[in-house]
Amino acid sequence: xxxxxxxxxxxxxxxxxxxxxxxxxxxxxxxxxxxxxxxxxxxxxxxxxxxxxxxxxxxxxxxxxxxxxxxxxxxxxxxxxxxxxxxxxxxxxxxxxxxxxxxxxxxxxxxxxxxxxxxxxxxxxxxxxx
Amino acid sequence: xxxxxxxxxxxxxxxxxxxxxxxxxxxxxxxxxxxxxxxxxxxxxxxxxxxxxxxxxxxxxxxxxxxxxxxxxxxxxxxxxxxxxxxxxxxxxxxxxxxxxxxxxxxxxxxxxxxxxxxxxxxxxxxxxxxxxxxxxxxxxxxxxxxxxxxxxxxxxxxxx
Numbered sequence: 001x002x003x004x005x006x007x008x009x010x011x012x013x014x015x016x017x018x019x020x021x022x023x024x025x026x027x028x029x030x031x032x033x034x035x036x037x038x039x040x041x042x043x044x045x046x047x048x049x050x051x052x053x054x055x056x057x058x059x060x061x062x063x064x065x066x067x068x069x070x071x072x073x074x075x076x077x078x079x080x081x082x083x084x085x086x087x088x089x090x091x092x093x094x095x096x097x098x099x100x101x102x103x104x105x106x107x108x109x110x111x112x113x114x115x116x117x118x119x120x121x122x123x124x125x126x127x128x129x130x
Numbered sequence: 131x132x133x134x135x136x137x138x139x140x141x142x143x144x145x146x147x148x149x150x151x152x153x154x155x156x157x158x159x160x161x162x163x164x165x166x167x168x169x170x171x172x173x174x175x176x177x178x179x180x181x182x183x184x185x186x187x188x189x190x191x192x193x194x195x196x197x198x199x200x201x202x203x204x205x206x207x208x209x210x211x212x213x214x215x216x217x218x219x220x221x222x223x224x225x226x227x228x229x230x231x232x233x234x235x236x237x238x239x240x241x242x243x244x245x246x247x248x249x250x251x252x253x254x255x256x257x258x259x260x261x262x263x264x265x266x267x268x269x270x271x272x273x274x275x276x277x278x279x280x281x282x283x284x285x286x287x288x289x290x291x
Contacts, residue, residue, distance in 0.1 A: 034256035036247065077177060096161040104157065104266040111270020115207075 018106025021099040045068045136188070145188050146279040152181050160262060169184075169235045179226045186219075211271055218268060221261030228254035 022028070133202075155178050162171040186193065192265055196204055196212050204212075231243045233249035269276070 027263075030255050031259040031263070032256065034249075034252040036250050091166050093161075093164055096165075097157050097164045100160040100262065101157055104153075104262055104269075107263050107266025108270040108273070111267040115271055115273070127133045 009122070011113065014105045014109050017102040018109075021102035022106070025096075025099055025103065027103055141188070142279060145177065145185075146276075148185055148188070152178060153265075154184060155181070156265060160258065165238060172229065172233050174237050175226065175229045179222065182222050207271070211268075214268055214271070215265060218264050220248060221257050221264060224253060224257040225261055228257060 155174055158173060159178065162168050165171075193215075200209060200212060226252045227243070230238045230241065230289050231245060232247060232254060246250055
Protein backbone atom coordinates (compact mmCIF):
# COMPACT_ATOMS: atom_id res chain seq x y z
CA UNK A 1 0.00 0.00 0.00
CA UNK A 2 2.81 2.40 0.95
CA UNK A 3 4.55 1.47 -2.29
CA UNK A 4 1.45 2.25 -4.37
CA UNK A 5 0.99 5.59 -2.64
CA UNK A 6 4.68 6.44 -3.19
CA UNK A 7 4.41 5.63 -6.89
CA UNK A 8 1.21 7.67 -7.14
CA UNK A 9 2.93 10.68 -5.52
CA UNK A 10 5.92 10.25 -7.86
CA UNK A 11 3.57 10.09 -10.85
CA UNK A 12 1.81 13.28 -9.73
CA UNK A 13 5.16 15.04 -9.31
CA UNK A 14 6.20 13.96 -12.81
CA UNK A 15 2.89 15.17 -14.24
CA UNK A 16 3.18 18.52 -12.47
CA UNK A 17 6.76 19.04 -13.71
CA UNK A 18 5.70 17.92 -17.17
CA UNK A 19 2.88 20.45 -17.22
CA UNK A 20 5.26 23.26 -16.25
CA UNK A 21 7.73 22.11 -18.92
CA UNK A 22 4.92 21.89 -21.50
CA UNK A 23 4.08 25.56 -20.90
CA UNK A 24 7.70 26.68 -20.67
CA UNK A 25 8.70 25.02 -23.95
CA UNK A 26 5.51 26.22 -25.75
CA UNK A 27 5.11 22.57 -26.63
CA UNK A 28 1.66 22.82 -28.17
CA UNK A 29 2.54 25.82 -30.37
CA UNK A 30 5.69 24.11 -31.60
CA UNK A 31 3.86 20.88 -32.34
CA UNK A 32 1.17 22.55 -34.45
CA UNK A 33 3.48 25.12 -36.08
CA UNK A 34 3.61 23.20 -39.40
CA UNK A 35 -0.21 23.06 -39.54
CA UNK A 36 -0.50 26.82 -39.00
CA UNK A 37 1.72 27.89 -41.87
CA UNK A 38 -0.33 29.35 -44.70
CA UNK A 39 0.65 28.97 -48.40
CA UNK A 40 2.07 32.53 -48.49
CA UNK A 41 4.43 31.77 -45.61
CA UNK A 42 5.39 28.45 -47.16
CA UNK A 43 6.67 30.23 -50.25
CA UNK A 44 8.58 32.91 -48.38
CA UNK A 45 12.19 32.39 -47.53
CA UNK A 46 14.07 33.48 -44.45
CA UNK A 47 12.83 33.92 -40.91
CA UNK A 48 9.83 35.96 -39.84
CA UNK A 49 10.56 37.04 -36.29
CA UNK A 50 6.86 37.38 -35.46
CA UNK A 51 6.11 33.76 -36.18
CA UNK A 52 9.20 31.94 -35.01
CA UNK A 53 9.18 31.29 -31.31
CA UNK A 54 11.94 32.73 -29.22
CA UNK A 55 13.33 29.29 -28.56
CA UNK A 56 13.35 28.42 -32.27
CA UNK A 57 15.49 31.33 -33.31
CA UNK A 58 18.80 29.88 -34.26
CA UNK A 59 20.98 32.40 -32.50
CA UNK A 60 24.17 31.14 -34.05
CA UNK A 61 22.82 31.45 -37.60
CA UNK A 62 21.34 34.88 -36.90
CA UNK A 63 24.71 35.94 -35.50
CA UNK A 64 26.54 34.59 -38.55
CA UNK A 65 24.17 36.46 -40.86
CA UNK A 66 24.77 39.67 -38.89
CA UNK A 67 28.54 39.19 -39.06
CA UNK A 68 28.41 38.63 -42.82
CA UNK A 69 26.23 41.72 -43.30
CA UNK A 70 28.56 43.84 -41.12
CA UNK A 71 31.61 42.61 -42.99
CA UNK A 72 29.98 43.38 -46.35
CA UNK A 73 29.36 46.90 -45.09
CA UNK A 74 32.97 47.23 -43.95
CA UNK A 75 32.26 46.96 -40.27
CA UNK A 76 34.40 44.88 -37.94
CA UNK A 77 33.22 41.82 -36.06
CA UNK A 78 31.18 42.76 -33.01
CA UNK A 79 30.18 46.12 -34.54
CA UNK A 80 27.69 48.09 -32.49
CA UNK A 81 28.21 46.15 -29.30
CA UNK A 82 31.80 47.01 -28.59
CA UNK A 83 32.73 43.38 -28.16
CA UNK A 84 35.37 41.57 -30.14
CA UNK A 85 33.83 38.14 -29.86
CA UNK A 86 30.51 36.62 -29.06
CA UNK A 87 31.77 34.82 -26.02
CA UNK A 88 32.42 31.10 -25.47
CA UNK A 89 29.21 29.09 -25.45
CA UNK A 90 28.95 26.20 -23.03
CA UNK A 91 29.49 22.92 -24.84
CA UNK A 92 27.06 21.06 -22.63
CA UNK A 93 23.92 22.74 -21.34
CA UNK A 94 21.29 20.26 -20.33
CA UNK A 95 18.75 22.66 -18.84
CA UNK A 96 16.34 22.45 -21.78
CA UNK A 97 16.98 18.70 -22.12
CA UNK A 98 15.64 18.25 -18.58
CA UNK A 99 12.46 20.11 -19.50
CA UNK A 100 12.01 17.85 -22.54
CA UNK A 101 12.62 14.84 -20.27
CA UNK A 102 9.84 16.10 -18.01
CA UNK A 103 7.38 16.32 -20.92
CA UNK A 104 8.46 12.90 -22.21
CA UNK A 105 8.06 11.37 -18.74
CA UNK A 106 4.61 12.91 -18.38
CA UNK A 107 3.40 11.30 -21.56
CA UNK A 108 4.89 8.00 -20.37
CA UNK A 109 3.13 8.23 -16.99
CA UNK A 110 -0.20 9.09 -18.63
CA UNK A 111 0.14 6.09 -20.97
CA UNK A 112 1.09 3.75 -18.09
CA UNK A 113 -1.91 4.72 -15.98
CA UNK A 114 -4.33 4.73 -18.90
CA UNK A 115 -3.10 1.25 -19.83
CA UNK A 116 -3.50 0.04 -16.23
CA UNK A 117 -6.96 1.59 -16.04
CA UNK A 118 -8.13 -0.05 -19.27
CA UNK A 119 -6.68 -3.38 -18.12
CA UNK A 120 -8.64 -3.15 -14.86
CA UNK A 121 -11.85 -2.26 -16.69
CA UNK A 122 -11.41 -5.23 -19.06
CA UNK A 123 -10.66 -7.53 -16.13
CA UNK A 124 -13.77 -6.43 -14.21
CA UNK A 125 -15.86 -6.79 -17.34
CA UNK A 126 -14.66 -10.35 -17.96
CA UNK A 127 -15.25 -11.24 -14.28
CA UNK A 128 -18.78 -9.89 -14.41
CA UNK A 129 -19.43 -11.81 -17.66
CA UNK A 130 -18.42 -15.13 -16.01
CA UNK B 131 20.85 -23.36 -18.93
CA UNK B 132 20.41 -23.89 -22.65
CA UNK B 133 22.06 -21.98 -25.47
CA UNK B 134 18.65 -20.67 -26.54
CA UNK B 135 18.08 -19.22 -23.07
CA UNK B 136 21.36 -17.28 -23.18
CA UNK B 137 20.72 -16.18 -26.76
CA UNK B 138 17.35 -14.75 -25.76
CA UNK B 139 18.81 -13.20 -22.63
CA UNK B 140 21.57 -11.38 -24.53
CA UNK B 141 19.13 -10.32 -27.23
CA UNK B 142 16.79 -8.82 -24.62
CA UNK B 143 19.67 -7.03 -22.89
CA UNK B 144 20.85 -5.65 -26.23
CA UNK B 145 17.32 -4.50 -27.17
CA UNK B 146 16.97 -2.79 -23.80
CA UNK B 147 20.30 -0.97 -24.14
CA UNK B 148 19.45 0.02 -27.73
CA UNK B 149 16.12 1.48 -26.61
CA UNK B 150 17.84 3.33 -23.77
CA UNK B 151 20.40 4.72 -26.21
CA UNK B 152 17.66 5.90 -28.59
CA UNK B 153 15.86 7.63 -25.69
CA UNK B 154 18.96 9.46 -24.47
CA UNK B 155 20.00 10.57 -27.96
CA UNK B 156 16.46 11.71 -28.78
CA UNK B 157 16.34 13.87 -25.66
CA UNK B 158 19.75 15.40 -26.41
CA UNK B 159 18.59 16.13 -29.96
CA UNK B 160 15.56 18.12 -28.81
CA UNK B 161 17.79 21.11 -28.06
CA UNK B 162 20.48 21.60 -30.76
CA UNK B 163 22.56 23.71 -28.39
CA UNK B 164 22.52 21.31 -25.48
CA UNK B 165 25.38 19.01 -26.37
CA UNK B 166 28.34 20.19 -28.44
CA UNK B 167 26.25 22.32 -30.78
CA UNK B 168 24.72 21.90 -34.20
CA UNK B 169 27.40 19.54 -35.53
CA UNK B 170 26.60 16.85 -32.94
CA UNK B 171 22.88 17.50 -33.49
CA UNK B 172 23.11 16.78 -37.22
CA UNK B 173 25.34 13.71 -36.98
CA UNK B 174 23.40 12.25 -34.05
CA UNK B 175 20.19 12.91 -35.98
CA UNK B 176 21.43 10.64 -38.75
CA UNK B 177 22.66 8.04 -36.28
CA UNK B 178 19.33 7.90 -34.48
CA UNK B 179 17.74 6.95 -37.82
CA UNK B 180 20.11 3.98 -38.01
CA UNK B 181 19.42 3.04 -34.39
CA UNK B 182 15.70 3.18 -35.12
CA UNK B 183 16.12 0.84 -38.12
CA UNK B 184 18.10 -1.52 -35.90
CA UNK B 185 15.30 -1.39 -33.32
CA UNK B 186 12.82 -2.42 -36.02
CA UNK B 187 15.09 -5.24 -37.25
CA UNK B 188 15.39 -6.71 -33.77
CA UNK B 189 11.61 -6.62 -33.34
CA UNK B 190 10.87 -7.81 -36.89
CA UNK B 191 9.21 -11.08 -35.83
CA UNK B 192 6.67 -9.24 -33.73
CA UNK B 193 6.06 -6.63 -36.44
CA UNK B 194 5.47 -9.39 -39.02
CA UNK B 195 3.13 -11.26 -36.65
CA UNK B 196 1.00 -8.19 -35.88
CA UNK B 197 0.93 -7.08 -39.55
CA UNK B 198 -0.36 -10.45 -40.70
CA UNK B 199 -2.89 -10.71 -37.89
CA UNK B 200 -3.95 -7.04 -37.76
CA UNK B 201 -7.48 -7.59 -39.05
CA UNK B 202 -7.77 -11.00 -37.51
CA UNK B 203 -6.71 -12.40 -34.19
CA UNK B 204 -4.75 -9.43 -32.79
CA UNK B 205 -5.70 -7.91 -29.47
CA UNK B 206 -6.86 -4.30 -29.34
CA UNK B 207 -3.69 -3.30 -27.51
CA UNK B 208 -1.50 -4.87 -30.20
CA UNK B 209 -3.43 -2.93 -32.88
CA UNK B 210 -3.09 0.31 -30.92
CA UNK B 211 0.65 -0.26 -30.52
CA UNK B 212 0.94 -1.01 -34.23
CA UNK B 213 -0.82 2.23 -35.23
CA UNK B 214 1.32 4.16 -32.75
CA UNK B 215 4.46 2.59 -34.21
CA UNK B 216 3.44 3.59 -37.73
CA UNK B 217 2.95 7.17 -36.55
CA UNK B 218 6.36 7.03 -34.84
CA UNK B 219 7.93 5.74 -38.05
CA UNK B 220 6.32 8.59 -40.02
CA UNK B 221 7.50 11.08 -37.40
CA UNK B 222 11.09 9.88 -37.48
CA UNK B 223 11.17 9.89 -41.29
CA UNK B 224 9.81 13.46 -41.42
CA UNK B 225 12.27 14.55 -38.73
CA UNK B 226 15.23 13.16 -40.63
CA UNK B 227 14.17 14.45 -44.06
CA UNK B 228 13.41 17.93 -42.72
CA UNK B 229 16.67 17.88 -40.74
CA UNK B 230 18.56 17.04 -43.91
CA UNK B 231 16.81 19.93 -45.71
CA UNK B 232 17.96 22.49 -43.12
CA UNK B 233 21.35 20.95 -42.32
CA UNK B 234 24.21 23.44 -42.03
CA UNK B 235 27.33 21.49 -41.09
CA UNK B 236 26.69 18.58 -43.46
CA UNK B 237 26.19 19.38 -47.13
CA UNK B 238 22.99 17.83 -48.46
CA UNK B 239 22.37 20.40 -51.18
CA UNK B 240 22.93 17.72 -53.83
CA UNK B 241 19.62 16.10 -52.76
CA UNK B 242 17.64 19.13 -54.08
CA UNK B 243 14.76 18.59 -51.69
CA UNK B 244 13.08 21.87 -52.68
CA UNK B 245 10.76 23.83 -50.41
CA UNK B 246 11.65 26.83 -48.31
CA UNK B 247 13.76 26.86 -45.18
CA UNK B 248 10.77 28.08 -43.19
CA UNK B 249 8.68 25.11 -44.28
CA UNK B 250 11.41 22.57 -43.42
CA UNK B 251 12.18 24.32 -40.13
CA UNK B 252 8.50 24.18 -39.13
CA UNK B 253 8.29 20.55 -40.27
CA UNK B 254 11.41 19.63 -38.29
CA UNK B 255 10.23 21.33 -35.11
CA UNK B 256 6.66 20.04 -35.27
CA UNK B 257 7.61 16.47 -36.21
CA UNK B 258 10.23 16.27 -33.46
CA UNK B 259 7.86 17.57 -30.77
CA UNK B 260 5.05 15.24 -31.84
CA UNK B 261 7.44 12.28 -32.16
CA UNK B 262 8.79 12.86 -28.64
CA UNK B 263 5.24 12.76 -27.26
CA UNK B 264 4.47 9.58 -29.23
CA UNK B 265 7.73 8.14 -27.99
CA UNK B 266 6.65 8.75 -24.40
CA UNK B 267 3.32 7.03 -25.03
CA UNK B 268 5.13 4.13 -26.74
CA UNK B 269 7.34 3.68 -23.67
CA UNK B 270 4.31 3.84 -21.38
CA UNK B 271 2.53 1.11 -23.33
CA UNK B 272 5.68 -1.05 -23.16
CA UNK B 273 6.37 -0.29 -19.50
CA UNK B 274 5.81 -3.89 -18.39
CA UNK B 275 8.53 -4.98 -20.82
CA UNK B 276 10.93 -2.43 -19.28
CA UNK B 277 10.16 -3.64 -15.76
CA UNK B 278 10.73 -7.24 -16.84
CA UNK B 279 14.13 -6.30 -18.31
CA UNK B 280 15.01 -4.64 -15.01
CA UNK B 281 13.75 -7.76 -13.20
CA UNK B 282 11.21 -5.67 -11.33
CA UNK B 283 8.25 -7.62 -12.65
CA UNK B 284 7.67 -11.23 -13.64
CA UNK B 285 5.94 -11.97 -16.91
CA UNK B 286 2.43 -13.40 -16.66
CA UNK B 287 3.01 -16.45 -18.82
CA UNK B 288 6.54 -17.30 -17.70
CA UNK B 289 7.90 -16.14 -21.07
CA UNK B 290 9.70 -12.94 -21.84
CA UNK B 291 7.59 -10.42 -23.80
